[in-house]
Amino acid sequence: MTNKEPVIIRAAMLAIGDELLSGRTKDKNIGYMADRLYEAGIDLTEVRIVADDQPAIVKAVRELSRDYDYLFTSGGIGPTHDDITADAVSAAFDLPCIYDDKAMNILGAHYKSREVEFTPSRQRMARMPQGARHIDNPVSVAPGFIVGNVFVMAGVPSVFQAMVGNILPELRTGSRYYSRTILCPFGEGVIGIPLRDVQDAHPDTIIGSYPKFEEGKFSTELVVRARDEQKMKAAAIAVEKMLADIQQ
Amino acid sequence: MTNKEPVIIRAAMLAIGDELLSGRTKDKNIGYMADRLYEAGIDLTEVRIVADDQPAIVKAVRELSRDYDYLFTSGGIGPTHDDITADAVSAAFDLPCIYDDKAMNILGAHYKSREVEFTPSRQRMARMPQGARHIDNPVSVAPGFIVGNVFVMAGVPSVFQAMVGNILPELRTGSRYYSRTILCPFGEGVIGIPLRDVQDAHPDTIIGSYPKFEEGKFSTELVVRARDEQKMKAAAIAVEKMLADIQQ
Known part of the structure; x- marks a missing residue:
């Protein structure tokens, strides 16, 4: 594949x-x-x-x-x-x-x-x-x-x-995306730069960052997508590691 | 006006x-x-x-x-x-x-x-x-x-x-539309031709026909719009007369 x-x-x-x-x-x-x-x-x-x-x-x-x-x-x-x-x-x-x-x-x-x-x-x-x-x-x-x-x-x-x-x-169909959604307790202002680093390190994936603003507080949903399942998984693991590093 | x-x-x-x-x-x-x-x-x-x-x-x-x-x-x-x-x-x-x-x-x-x-x-x-x-x-x-x-x-x-x-x-704003919504108990297939006649007779209005399909039955909402209030009202009256004629 x-x-x-x-x-x-x-x-x-x-x-x-x-x-x-x-x-x-x-x-x-x-x-x-x-x-x-x-x-x-x-x-x-x-x-x-x-x-x-x-x-x-x-x-x-x-x-x-x-x-x-x-x-x-x-x-x-x-x-x-x-x-x-x-x-x-x-x-x-x-x-x-x-x-x-x-x-x-x-x-x-x-x-x-x-x-x-x-x-x-x-x-x-x-x-x-x-x-x-x-x-x-x-x-x-x-x-x-x-x-x-x-x-x-x-x-x-x-x-x-x-x-x-x-x-x-x-319809002719193409390669499907594999995706994983990762809930992030931080606003985008906290994760923006390290998330870009993850994106740059995983160029065949698309990492979307979707802010939520509820009760006066921002949080974020991060969606990792790729047409290759292994690449999607590798990027998702990198995002999770990034979040763990921030939380430490 | x-x-x-x-x-x-x-x-x-x-x-x-x-x-x-x-x-x-x-x-x-x-x-x-x-x-x-x-x-x-x-x-x-x-x-x-x-x-x-x-x-x-x-x-x-x-x-x-x-x-x-x-x-x-x-x-x-x-x-x-x-x-x-x-x-x-x-x-x-x-x-x-x-x-x-x-x-x-x-x-x-x-x-x-x-x-x-x-x-x-x-x-x-x-x-x-x-x-x-x-x-x-x-x-x-x-x-x-x-x-x-x-x-x-x-x-x-x-x-x-x-x-x-x-x-x-x-923002610079333009002339507002006046509008009236008329509920029509008939489907569009019944009113289509007479409604076109009303539209043709009232060229400075826009008459929209919006079908609803509920419980296996069609009905229609008719929306009459014009930037001139009198023209809108005249067209709305003509639509209501058309519906009354069908119901007779």
Whole structure:
């Protein structure tokens, strides 16, 4: 393992919606996606949030799909006038945005079985870039879609999470991180310099220092990460030794 | 009021930190900032999250400070080796990153009064781009800073919030939105087309449709926003009439 080059897969996420920027809705999808990608061994490297604004979505989709292996989007694929993600992603790829036959059939059958009218609004949820593949939606039927390296999913968290569950098995994944969290009773001001020395001595690890401020007192969580388990363990032992030396 | 052009101030936010992208920490600052800016009449238009990675921070700071009236950042200004925001923001502005005299004095006096050593780690918190102005930190002393149109603040939510409180009074603010939220018992599939007609008839308003999916049933919150109060009210009345017509 130690001599093998780690496989690194880098991803971005784009959360779409006026409501995220006005404060009306507090996003829950970014943190969820971060957890799932970290577990899978995919490096979430950049996240953006933009409004329901076609030029803003097109620009972000083009930049992020160009710069990363994968782009995951949330939001804007419902049936109302402010749901413009399908149009914007189509524009970003210079593809026509069409009523997908298979999506029309799935949605039509769904509403028929419930004796609910398949309104023009609901038909909007069948729109996607020509040639896109579906992301199944076990919660509320209307599919997400995949075009190029872009995975377009719903903004409603229960639907987003179900769609993420459907796409994860088909993603190329990289080398996972091994990590250990070490609780440190000192604030960062005490440990900063010796911690840097540990970091410098263990260059293939990432040592994160996360201050907590509770009841007027700082403490710290130190997180040691590496794609190589032995290197992670060696750095964690060095951090623990550093803390023991300070406490003496 | 109706004939006056609205004043539009556009802002971006950049949240910085590996822990936000690995899922270890769920960001709380973006939603907080969105609420405060919306109340103030400043349009939060784009948000990004990047890692503790100098090129990524430099690129985002340059692009967002160029494209928006204000850029607000959170995270990476503590005393440890992974706190590189001061260096990165300095690099983005081609300014030297220096130990600021005033910050050294404030921090030195603070630690002296508590009979705590002013370690080299703690001195790192005095670093900022040459010529930057301070953002006072009433929680834990170490200041944020302002350079150009960029406001650099801490990532710990209690400190971030205190810093936001200190900068808001000095920001140029635009025309506030008036808004009304209308609860709609129907899913978006029912209201989509008539709602678009209302939106088209009220072009100076923004009508957002936010689906909720609870206990297997969709309902919708409709949010009508406009910078002109009369136009907002007229559109809200039209939405209510639309819903009454459907219910008949």
